[in-house]
Amino acid sequence: MKPSSKTKNLILYGNFIDTPKLGKLRIRTETILLIINGIIEEIEDDVCDIDTRITDIKSRYNNIFFEIIDISKKHSNGSVQFFFPGFIDTHCHAPQYPNIGIFGNTTLLNWLEKYTFPLEKELSDDLIKAESVYKKVIEKTLQNGTTTISYYATINRSSTVLLAKLCLELGQRAFVGKVCMDMNAPGYYSESHEQCIQENIKVISDIRSLDSKAGGNKMVEPILTPRFAPMVSKKTMYELGKISKYQCVPIQTHLSESFNEIEMVKSIFPESRDYTSVYYDNNLLNERTVLAHCIHLSEDEAKMISDSKAGVSHCPVSNSSITSGECRVRWLLDKGIKVSLGTDMSGGYSPSILKTARQGLLVSRHIAMKTSDEVGDKDKLSTNEVLFLATVGGAEVMNLEKTVGKFNVGMSFDAQLIEVGCGTNVDVFDWQIPSNSDAKEVITEKWQDLVDKWVFLGDDRETTKVWVNGNQVK
Numbered sequence: 156m157k158p159s160s161k162t163k164n165l166i167l168y169g170n171f172i173d174t175p176k177l178g179k180l181r182i183r184t185e186t187i188l189l190i191i192n193g194i195i196e197e198i199e200d201d202v203c204d205i206d207t208r209i210t211d212i213k214s215r216y217n218n219i220f221f222e223i224i225d226i227s228k229k230h231s232n233g234s235v236q237f238f239f240p241g242f243i244d245t246h247c248h249a250p251q252y253p254n255i256g257i258f259g260n261t262t263l264l265n266w267l268e269k270y271t272f273p274l275e276k277e278l279s280d281d282l283i284k285a286e287s288v289y290k291k292v293i294e295k296t297l298q299n300g301t302t303t304i305s306y307y308a309t310i311n312r313s314s315t316v317l318l319a320k321l322c323l324e325l326g327q328r329a330f331v332g333k334v335c336m337d338m339n340a341p342g343y344y345s346e347s348h349e350q351c352i353q354e355n356i357k358v359i360s361d362i363r364s365l366d367s368k369a370g371g372n373k374m375v376e377p378i379l380t381p382r383f384a385p386m387v388s389k390k391t392m393y394e395l396g397k398i399s400k401y402q403c404v405p406i407q408t409h410l411s412e413s414f415n416e417i418e419m420v421k422s423i424f425p426e427s428r429d430y431t432s433v434y435y436d437n438n439l440l441n442e443r444t445v446l447a448h449c450i451h452l453s454e455d456e457a458k459m460i461s462d463s464k465a466g467v468s469h470c471p472v473s474n475s476s477i478t479s480g481e482c483r484v485r486w487l488l489d490k491g492i493k494v495s496l497g498t499d500m501s502g503g504y505s506p507s508i509l510k511t512a513r514q515g516l517l518v519s520r521h522i523a524m525k526t527s528d529e530v531g532d533k534d535k536l537s538t539n540e541v542l543f544l545a546t547v548g549g550a551e552v553m554n555l556e557k558t559v560g561k562f563n564v565g566m567s568f569d570a571q572l573i574e575v576g577c578g579t580n581v582d583v584f585d586w587q588i589p590s591n592s593d594a595k596e597v598i599t600e601k602w603q604d605l606v607d608k609w610v611f612l613g614d615d616r617e618t619t620k621v622w623v624n625g626n627q628v629k
């Protein structure tokens with residue numbers, strides 16, 4: 156590929172860790188990644204003489220400017236660094252950001268009424284307020300290493316397009332959806348079927364034209380966002396399904412989050428066999444659908460999801476906070492269902508996918524404690540598995556697995572630089588740092604331990620730099 160002067164061309168040298176397969180860490184040390192126009196152009200492992208390699212690369216590329224980042228040495232402060240793929244948050248409500256941490260003792264339906272709809276209505280009407288909130292949520296998630304995210308905006312078109320514009324400006328890869336709710340919604344925050352469809356069509360075209368003006372790299376894409384079955388009419392669901400198919404637009408919605416919600420769905424849609432069937436019967440279940448929560452599913456429902464190739468956004472912080480339940484992730488994975496992680500702010504209180512991964516691991520252990528020993532161990536998710544959900548799993552659910560989520564040639568450089576032992580929560584002692592004199596297995600074990608420490612103790616301070624498509628955004 157021909158390098159351009161606009162995007163950064165990088166030569167990176169040192170430690171790269173990712174999780175191309177569920178449960179497995181891929182650890183590369185003394186590795187060079189060559190990034191041209193934001194894309195990983197070359198990967199070379201076991202490079203000892205970095206200076207010679209740099210000279211060679213520069214001469215092959217006519218001595219254009221490369222930023223060189225060498226993290227191979229132990230830092231003078233005793234810390235260790237490694238590159239890790241950027242996180243993918245597959246479920247986040249941008250306008251709810253001011254409410255993170257505020258949920259009291261509510262559960263889903265009264266939480267929506269008390270906290271959520273009034274705030275979304277405010278940000279739907281007041282674009283100045285919306286802009287300040289959206290900027291904050293984009294900045295905060297980027298600071299926490301989230302390079303791709305799927306946002307729910309509000310029911311208002313302008314406020315939705317504004318969010319897409321800000322994602323482009325601040326450099327976050329994003330899906331942005333106008334929330335649809337044309338039935339059983341509160342009078343002050345609802346729309347008609349016609350409004351919903353017309354406004355959605357405009358949102359799709361507005362977001363696509365913003366993206367093409369910015370280079371047409373699909374950095375920001377529209378996503379159809381019927382809020383959840385109890386608040387979307389059948390004809391709207393059906394119409395959105397058609398738009399999804401003919402305009403190739405993904406869909407995001409909620410499914411099977413709380414018992415009260417499931418009862419509501421049963422009474423509103425008695426003709427459908429279960430909650431998942433409501434989406435299936437009304438044209439919304441396909442390989443581009445992202446289903447948040449999926450906690451209380453039956454075997455039949457899981458099979459429908461697996462057959463349709465839709466993906467799941469597991470939101471363990473939200474599920475614990477508003478006491479929705481425990482999603483059986485292993486059970487879903489065993490059925491071949493794609494699973495990812497979502498912060499679900501503000502049902503979830505944290506903008507961090509690292510924290511979400513940690514909570515996902517702990518929730519899996521709560522499930523394990525309720526099952527028999529033998530089966531229980533199987534239910535436990537490991538750090539490597541939750542990191543997979545946070546990266547490759549997210550890419551699969553958003554159908555971006557050829558673009559982001561791991562370090563392979565041809566993929567976009569969406570990444571974070573992690574520094575552990577830099578004086579924050581993650582204390583690392585000298586003997587815990589891999590060294591060239593260690594045996595190969597010892598090096599692997601030490602890296603695994605460092606990654607485990609990061610997952611359990613880290614926060615945004617360990618994420619020292621972030622890139623999206625080769626552009627540094629932190």
Ligand SMILES: O=c1[nH]c(=O)c2nc[nH]c2[nH]1
Nearest residue numbers: 248271382383409499502
């Ligand atoms: O976690 C959730 N957040 C929401 O905003 C919402 N709306 C319907 N169901 C929902 N669940």
Ligand SMILES: [Zn+2]
Nearest residue numbers: 248409447499
């Ligand atoms: Zn949600």
